[in-house]
Amino acid sequence: LNNELKKASTQPFGIVIWATVSKSVVIKNVQKQVAERLNLEVKMEESVQRMASRLYERLENEEKFLLILDDVWAKIDLDTLGVPGPDVHKGCKIILTSRLMEVCRAMTTDLEIKIEVLNDVEAWQLFCQKAGDVAHLEEIKPLAEAIVKECCRLPLAIITVGAAMRKKTKVELWKHALNQLQRSVPSIEGIEAEVYKPLRLSYDSLQGNNIKSCFLYCCLFPEDFAIYIRNLVRYWRAEGLIGEGQNWEDMDEGISLIENLKDSCLLEDGPYGETVKMHDVVRDVAIWISSTSEDGCKSLVRSGIGLSEISVGEFSNSLDRVSFMGNNITR
Secondary structure (H helix, E strand, O other): OHHHHHHHOOOOOOEEEEEEEEOOOOHHHHHHHHHHHOOOOOOOOOOHHHHHHHHHHHHHOOOOEEEEEEEEOOOOOHHHHOOOOOOOOOOEEEEEOOOOHHHHHHOOOOOOOOOOOOOHHHHHHHHHHHHOHHHHOOOOHHHHHHHHHHOOOOHHHHHHHHHHOOOOOOHHHHHHHHHHHHOOOOOOOOHHHHHHHHHHHHHHOOOOOOHHHHHHHHHHOOOOOOEEHHHHHHHHHHOOOOOOOOOOOOOHHHHHHHHHHHHOOOOEEOOOOOEEEOOHHHHHHHHHHHHHOOOOOOEEEOOOOOOOOOOHHHOOOOOOEEEOOOOOOOO
């Protein structure tokens, strides 16, 4: 964050205000966080409008201030909140974090910075910081490195898994954890609550006809698979997810859906032109959702895991789709 603050301004700020917004935006809760940072009395019976007036008056008197709105899921009206924006207060800077590009557009941000995942060295250092010295033990280190790789350099996943493995010295526990991650099963302590459920919020926030089904369809492809956009749109159409009554070659609706998924950080550009891919952890979440879905998207995903045969026991009558792409099945 410090690096991003330096990019945002070279000037020092009189006061820095940090407020967490979260999925269900409650303006009064955000106002309370701002007021506490400003050492203003919070009156429980006070209306949103009255609190906004007091905050506005207080911030107007600050020569410079930085407001950080963390985890924003929908447009926040600064006037309703009680914050003078940069257009009326020249010493004001506002930074917001969001998973949704649409939020940035709605709030007319001046600069958008995509926060990338960690590099390999940073990912390993962060994991060791959380897991402790046990990660360096000779018989455990190869397993720990494989686990970090499965976390795909995503800080939230690395922190959660590292903390769950802290001080565990039995090799069997590390093997089990690696196996669970490779199978996209959220059984490691904290992984469902701290990683899968927060990422599911992005899925739950998808708006539009069949966009959720289109997203879940993407997890049928193997890990790190570069999906050709034209092929994906045709698959969606063949499944009846999009394009009812449209010409077979019409790509507009499908490309619009893909851009929406990219804006929500649920799809990303592929390794070469005209392709997309899923981040491995996002794919794991999609597999988790689709394995329990009862809305016509329940899937069994066994793609790209080196299978030589199919186990009949994995099938059930409630499945809508199965994927065994990228295996070496002989029976």
